[in-house]
Amino acid sequence: MVVYTPPMGWNTWNTFGLQINEKLILESARTMIDSGLRDAGYEYIVLDDGWSLPHRDENGRLVADPEKFPRGIGALADDLHAMGLKLGIYSCAGLMTCGGFPGSNSYEFEDAQTFASWKVDFLKYDYCYKPQHERGDQLYQRMAMALNNSGRDILLSACSWGADETEKWIRSTGAGCWRSTVDIVDSWESIKALAKRQRGLMGCNAIGCFNDMDMLVTGMNGNGNVGLAGCTDTQYKTHFALWAFLASTLMIGCDIRNMSEETARILKNPGLIAINQDRACRQPFSVGGSFNFACGDDEDSFVWARLLDGGDLAIGMFNLSDHPRNLYFTLNDLALPRFCGRKLELTDVWTGEVCQVGEGLHMAKVDGGDCRVYRAKLIRA
Ligand code: GAL
8 A cells, every 4th residue: 555645643542542442433434424524634533542452362362352342343343434534443563452452463464454454444563572583574574465465554653762773774665654653651851852853854755665753643632641741722723733744643642522612613714734744744944043143053943844735835933942033934945046036925824824935034033842834826917
């Protein structure tokens, strides 16, 4: 299966941990539709760790916990498919999942067959309890081969947290996305740390296998399994903008059944989703910095651009510091010096405001934790 754009969906882990069940999944699926998230592009509903019984059956097959999923996974997949959604499930390349349930190590072909028979569409594949003598690349490769030979299109979402220099081998394995970060928690510190770590990995992200910066915490407000301090809506907005701009997978992690209007507005922002899903998936490059602070990217402010399919540009200014900064980009850094006879028309993806940049630089005062993201058109100067 070839993956052409970053996968989008909702995953149970951030809020519900191991406490998942069919009722929760169906209510969340219904919310995906009623809230417009499905129509905005979110299509996978992913059951993370905790869906199975702690032991395989007498034939060595994985079994869904009958208390949590009384009708089994296949019936749930049918329901989701009828709603225009897809079902994701979770297993592990090691002997057990991180939560202590059976892993798929040395059962790869059997489990892929089971998932295919349940009409699963997506497999998140973790890295806990990996036998030390086994190679990560081979374990992901074996599961990818098993899925590719299962008779069903099942996207392999690798989750080895960047361990063992995952970035050097993951594209050879057949995974469709890979966790390029450690686990997120619901705090601004965690968001900042993951974004900074991503700077060195932007060149790995391309069609076929996308960087996965971990599930979104937007809208968690300190609640649930990875709930911590929580963030302000401005920080959640910047978090979403960063993940979208960097073409990460977009997996919602809050309880969407109770999300606020502001959370829904952030998660459905059409301009950012279009940038995230841009067909070219070109690597971002640095085009400016913080005016009174430093030239070029510094630790806490990033100003990046991406060339989009069809000729537009995406330009993002991100202030991860705690204080307002004057962030800027220059036309020279965009390879558009004055003599080339073109200027930019910027549309702010949050406010819809339009402005033009004729020469030199564009500067904006961006509050601490805030961002600006523009879609830019080239027009005649
Ligand atoms: C971690 C993984 C999390 C979640 C958890 C389940 O290894 O990074 O996203 O899947 O395991 O136990």
